Amino acid sequence: MPTSKNYTTSQISIYIGIITGIVSFLVVLTTKQNILFALLSLLLVFSTCFLTSKYFIEQFIYRRVKLLYKFIYQTKASKREEFFQKNILPQQSLDEVGEEVLKWADHRKAEMEILEKNEAFRKEFLQNLAHEFKTPAFAIQGYLETLIEGASENAEVNKKFLSNAHKNTERLIHLISDLDEITRLESGKQQLHLQDFVIQELINDVFESLSLKMSTKNIRYQIKKGCEQPVLVNADKEKIRQVLINLVDNAAKYGSEDGKIEASIYKTDERTVLIEITDDGIGIAEEHLPRIFERFYRTDYGRSRNIGGTGLGLAICKHIIEAHSQFIQARSTPGIGTTFGFTLKST
Numbered sequence: 001m002p003t004s005k006n007y008t009t010s011q012i013s014i015y016i017g018i019i020t021g022i023v024s025f026l027v028v029l030t031t032k033q034n035i036l037f038a039l040l041s042l043l044l045v046f047s048t049c050f051l052t053s054k055y056f057i058e059q060f061i062y063r064r065v066k067l068l069y070k071f072i073y074q075t076k077a078s079k080r081e082e083f084f085q086k087n088i089l090p091q092q093s094l095d096e097v098g099e100e101v102l103k104w105a106d107h108r109k110a111e112m113e114i115l116e117k118n119e120a121f122r123k124e125f126l127q128n129l130a131h132e133f134k135t136p137a138f139a140i141q142g143y144l145e146t147l148i149e150g151a152s153e154n155a156e157v158n159k160k161f162l163s164n165a166h167k168n169t170e171r172l173i174h175l176i177s178d179l180d181e182i183t184r185l186e187s188g189k190q191q192l193h194l195q196d197f198v199i200q201e202l203i204n205d206v207f208e209s210l211s212l213k214m215s216t217k218n219i220r221y222q223i224k225k226g227c228e229q230p231v232l233v234n235a236d237k238e239k240i241r242q243v244l245i246n247l248v249d250n251a252a253k254y255g256s257e258d259g260k261i262e263a264s265i266y267k268t269d270e271r272t273v274l275i276e277i278t279d280d281g282i283g284i285a286e287e288h289l290p291r292i293f294e295r296f297y298r299t300d301y302g303r304s305r306n307i308g309g310t311g312l313g314l315a316i317c318k319h320i321i322e323a324h325s326q327f328i329q330a331r332s333t334p335g336i337g338t339t340f341g342f343t344l345k346s347t
């Protein structure tokens with residue numbers, strides 16, 4: 001049973017036909033006093049009113065609805081759509097059409113919101129980028145200008161300024177290669193080269209490659225006792241190397257002097273391995289934890305820049321791990337230390 005909201009054109013026409021038919025029946029009956037005449041007029045008026053009102057209402061609805069649909073779809077109707085508009089649409093009540101338009105408007109609103117968010121994201125990214133480039137570029141310019149203006153005559157100043165300019169050039173190169181990496185990862189075009197390998201061997205490789213950096217702070221490093229049993233994982237080895245380098249590099253940068261970095265490996269179930277890198281350094285306050293995987297995010301802006309960070313390392317890690325359909329997370333207590341954990345598929 002259709003509700004009053006959902007009358008079709010035929011139903012409206014029937015009601016109009018019945019009402020006018022009954023009125024004419026009563027008029028003829030009272031004037032002519034002939035029931036046969038009255039019945040004939042009822043039939044005649046009913047069918048004429050039914051047919052004409054159905055025709056005009058459909059024309060009216062059809063024209064309006066067609067306009068609405070043209071507006072919604074912004075395309076020329078195909079043969080199928082023409083058929084739909086001619087034959088199906090007139091059967092729909094205006095309320096149903098209205099609902100469809102509202103749905104379309106909601107959809108459009110959601111699209112606009114996504115576009116606005118992307119726009120804000122793009123603006124923020126460009127702002128950060130400009131800022132990141134500006135600092136080392138201006139520093140290099142400053143050192144070189146001072147040298148040109150005469151400081152180069154003093155051998156000691158000369159060397160200091162050149163080495164400072166060199167450090168800033170390294171910062172720029174670090175930033176460019178991180179950006180290059182992150183844009184390649186974000187484009188999603190990079191394919192993973194999956195292979196089976198022993199995760200402990202890769203961790204030891206990474207420890208070795210960063211041993212010099214760790215030794216300058218006298219930091220010890222090791223695979224946690226009890227986690228030495230070789231575990232085979234299936235992943236893109238070079239990309240996971242990059243993740244481990246970024247995590248161990250952070251652990252060394254933000255770790256304490258004479259501290260310790262430990263890697264642990266756990267099989268959480270048949271198919272998953274959890275790898276954790278733990279340090280006993282400065283830690284990360286709770287309010288920063290949810291944001292550290294964002295591009296350019298640093299907990300202590302000034303200090304981590306002094307240590308040479310661009311704030312892209314963890315964003316790269318997250319991309320790589322998510323490309324493997326796995327997850328990465330951090331737990332930390334300021335003053336006690338930080339643990340980064342990520343999962344991989346075991347074989």
Ligand SMILES: Nc1ncnc2c1ncn2[C@@H]1O[C@H](COP(=O)(O)OP(=O)(O)OP(=O)(O)O)[C@@H](O)[C@H]1O
Pocket residue numbers: 178246250251253254255279281282283284292297298299300304308309310311312313314315338
């Ligand atoms: N092990 C850690 N201990 C304490 N803070 C950390 C640790 N790892 C990361 N952080 C914080 O998270 C921020 C983001 O880390 P991320 O590796 O993305 O950037 P970065 O180390 O500053 O620069 P990059 O790695 O690009 O050279 C760091 O600036 C630091 O504030």
Ligand SMILES: [Mg+2]
Pocket residue numbers: 246249250309313314
């Ligand atoms: Mg880092």
